[in-house]
Amino acid sequence: MTITSPSAVGGPALPQRRELVTEIPGPRSREILARKSAAVPRGVGITVPVFVVAAGGGVLLDVDGNSLIDLGSGIAVTTVGNAAPEVVAAIVDQAQAFTHTCFMITGYEGYVAVAEALNRLAPGDHEKRTALFNSGAEAVENAVKIARAATGRSAVVAFDHAYHGRTNLTMALTAKAMPYKSGFGPFASEVYRAPMSYPFRDGGLDGAEAARRAITQIEKQIGAQSLAAILIEPIQGEGGFIVPADGFLPALAAWAAANGVVLIADEVQTGFARTGAMFACEHEGVVPDLIVTAKGIAGGLPLSAVTGRADLLDAVHPGGLGGTYGGNPIACAAALAAIDRYEHGGLVERAREIGAILRGRLDAMRAADPRIGDVRGRGAMIAAEFVDPASGEPDAALAARVAAAAHAEGVVVLTCGTFGNVIRFLPPLSIGDELLVEGLDVVRSALETS
Numbered sequence: 354m355t356i357t358s359p360s361a362v363g364g365p366a367l368p369q370r371r372e373l374v375t376e377i378p379g380p381r382s383r384e385i386l387a388r389k390s391a392a393v394p395r396g397v398g399i400t401v402p403v404f405v406v407a408a409g410g411g412v413l414l415d416v417d418g419n420s421l422i423d424l425g426s427g428i429a430v431t432t433v434g435n436a437a438p439e440v441v442a443a444i445v446d447q448a449q450a451f452t453h454t455c456f457m458i459t460g461y462e463g464y465v466a467v468a469e470a471l472n473r474l475a476p477g478d479h480e481k482r483t484a485l486f487n488s489g490a491e492a493v494e495n496a497v498k499i500a501r502a503a504t505g506r507s508a509v510v511a512f513d514h515a516y517h518g519r520t521n522l523t524m525a526l527t528a529k530a531m532p533y534k535s536g537f538g539p540f541a542s543e544v545y546r547a548p549m550s551y552p553f554r555d556g557g558l559d560g561a562e563a564a565r566r567a568i569t570q571i572e573k574q575i576g577a578q579s580l581a582a583i584l585i586e587p588i589q590g591e592g593g594f595i596v597p598a599d600g601f602l603p604a605l606a607a608w609a610a611a612n613g614v615v616l617i618a619d620e621v622q623t624g625f626a627r628t629g630a631m632f633a634c635e636h637e638g639v640v641p642d643l644i645v646t647a648k649g650i651a652g653g654l655p656l657s658a659v660t661g662r663a664d665l666l667d668a669v670h671p672g673g674l675g676g677t678y679g680g681n682p683i684a685c686a687a688a689l690a691a692i693d694r695y696e697h698g699g700l701v702e703r704a705r706e707i708g709a710i711l712r713g714r715l716d717a718m719r720a721a722d723p724r725i726g727d728v729r730g731r732g733a734m735i736a737a738e739f740v741d742p743a744s745g746e747p748d749a750a751l752a753a754r755v756a757a758a759a760h761a762e763g764v765v766v767l768t769c770g771t772f773g774n775v776i777r778f779l780p781p782l783s784i785g786d787e788l789l790v791e792g793l794d795v796v797r798s799a800l801e802t803s
């Protein structure tokens with residue numbers, strides 16, 4: 354067995370430049386890709402078919418020596434920076450001390466400290482609790498378990514374009530069939546879908562009107578007395594970086610509070626400084642009953658959390674929540690270091706600066722090219738939606754061509770959206786302005802030739 358070892362250090366020590374020394378993918382990546390095809394099922398896809406040996410700042414270094422600009426952060430995970438030195442040091446220290454006990458068997462302080470940090474940082478100054486898990490989907494499932502146990506009700510509402518994960522319950526909660534659900538049913542019951550506020554595509558409904566439309570449907574088709582929870586991404590991620598109209602989230606929150614329905618904010622993608630606030634709910638002053646976090650929480654280590662009202666989390670009987678690895682000590686150490694950077698490293702402000710650069714560039718591209726129908730998002734979570742200028746219909750083929758052209762030039766961008774016609778930008782907050790601008794210039798050229 355051959356394993357390519359890192360040929361350079363990662364983290365900020367990695368030279369911050371885009372440099373292609375082979376085509377993408379290069380010969381060494383192609384070799385590993387062939388092994389991947391023989392060893393890994395095709396259901397596990399790779400967006401940019403290169404294999405990485407080091408990463409940091411705003412770049413990914415591949416096995417062929419190509420240095421790519423990272424505008425995806427491994428889907429909003431390495432927000433604090435890839436191999437961020439403080440995170441790496443915390444991981445090394447903890448790994449040398451102990452790697453696992455199972456928190457449900459014998460405890461350790463790191464788990465408690467992460468819970469305290471999340472209780473302090475999550476919106477609202479009420480008493481809170483936090484339980485830790487491994488993945489975003491697992492945390493979403495547990496938020497639903499908690500809401501059902503606390504309310505004694507079973508129905509859950511999720512929204513059009515929602516993405517909540519790939520496990521059975523979260524597939525049911527996720528809207529898009531292909532590739533997430535198709536062929537994988539039957540799905541969990543008592544999941545209902547409500548219309549989202551999607552300003553670019555819902556005929557200009559304002560936030561209050563869109564909320565009334567959703568609430569009427571919920572009241573008529575489910576009934577508040579059967580509803581345990583409303584689950585919503587404050588800005589939808591996989592669904593297309595859809596920012597609901599102002600007032601939509603506060604109106605849903607008010608209705609949920611008045612009806613004893615648990616409001617669960619899925620901030621797995623939006624959390625931890627990404628949107629220019631510690632959590633996206635803060636932009637509209639919404640205080641969710643439960644908030645689900647993962648992705649950016651631990652600088653790349655698998656960790657997720659449900660944080661929220663103490664009375665809700667404590668409604669679950671002892672032993673009702675947990676898992677073998679949930680709150681692994683190395684992941685907790687990484688999270689404490691990452692959270693310290695989010696709080697004290699100026700990263701919320703940095704996300705806003707990055708957002709201003711992204712917006713400025715993308716708005717200019719839109720002004721020059723009517724195939725960009727919409728530019729939206731907040732902070733370092735911005736997207737462009739591609740359309741047929743004549744009809745306004747989604748143009749997924751164009752988004753795919755632009756993304757492929759950017760990849761070939763060494764810029765990692767991701768597509769998303771129910772219609773597949775959105776390119777999203779999720780740079781690590783450790784990227785420098787020059788590299789970010791260079792990456793966006795490559796995308797602009799890609800659009801011009803697509």
Ligand SMILES: *Cc1c(COP(=O)(O)O)cnc(C)c1O
Pocket residue numbers: 487488489490491493516517518519586590591619620621622647648
């Ligand atoms: C990625 C994501 C999830 C699922 O997280 P996993 O760690 O992949 O299970 C859930 N909700 C949102 C909003 C996400 O972006």
